[in-house]
Amino acid sequence: IYPDLPTNAAPSAGLADRILAVVDAAGDDGSIDTDRIGLWGHSFGGWSVVMSATQSPRFKAVVALNGPYNLQLALSDMSPNQRILGGNTTDAVSGARWLETGQAGMVQSYWTDPERYRRGSPFENADRIAAPVLLIHGELDFLGAHAEQMYAALVRLRRPAALPYLFGEDHSIHNPGNARIYYDQLTAWFDRYLRPEVPRSGPAIAVARPPSTPG
Numbered sequence: 001i002y003p004d005l006p007t008n009a010a011p012s013a014g015l016a017d018r019i020l021a022v023v024d025a026a027g028d029d030g031s032i033d034t035d036r037i038g039l040w041g042h043s044f045g046g047w048s049v050v051m052s053a054t055q056s057p058r059f060k061a062v063v064a065l066n067g068p069y070n071l072q073l074a075l076s077d078m079s080p081n082q083r084i085l086g087g088n089t090t091d092a093v094s095g096a097r098w099l100e101t102g103q104a105g106m107v108q109s110y111w112t113d114p115e116r117y118r119r120g121s122p123f124e125n126a127d128r129i130a131a132p133v134l135l136i137h138g139e140l141d142f143l144g145a146h147a148e149q150m151y152a153a154l155v156r157l158r159r160p161a162a163l164p165y166l167f168g169e170d171h172s173i174h175n176p177g178n179a180r181i182y183y184d185q186l187t188a189w190f191d192r193y194l195r196p197e198v199p200r201s202g203p204a205i206a207v208a209r210p211p212s213t214p215g
Helices: 015-027 044-053 080-085 088-101 114-119 122-128 144-156 176-194
Strands: 037-042 059-065 133-138
Touching: 015 037, 015 044, 037 044, 037 176, 044 059, 044 122, 044 133, 059 176, 114 122, 122 144, 133 144, 133 176
Parallel strands: 037 059, 059 133
Antiparallel strands: none
16 A cells, blocks of 8 residues: 555654555455555655654564655755765755755754754654654665664664665665565565565575675
8 A cells, every 4th residue: 555645744753644544445345454554665665664663662673775864864864875976065955955855844944943853853762663763774875873773762662673785876776686686685574574474585684685686
């Protein structure tokens, strides 16, 4: 299910309830099992699924790829490519624009309303997460500090979590071998926590494997 949610004054406000309303409506005819709900997202979708897990215990497994999990930290996101090109100012301006007028929907600067940023950051609410979280991350992606910080929080809180890296990838996945690793780990994670009664040919993977060659 791909929920098409209306915009909100604060993107994080009631996010889980809005997703669950769509899921429960789809479950009314018995076509899906609303007791075994997994969330999967990329980029801001990664933020969405981890943020939702802080708001409801009904989600039983979460997979996020290259998401921003601490909105305060997003102001300083610097991509490896821009570091090489000396484009730190470009990245800083882009981060502020995304936070204040883009998907993050903060509207104001961090210093004007820091609590709004904290409320909208999964990292700040990590202690409310009950679901197992798989944080897959592209080695060259500019949000690396987010994934590592979120993973460290979940480990410290003794939540089930894993942080595999896709080496050579940036914000999206381009290498066919990495794509296979990504989908293998994703399906294994969901099978482990959503379908434990169905044995797999191989165990769910908690660490990354070397990329296989295309073909």
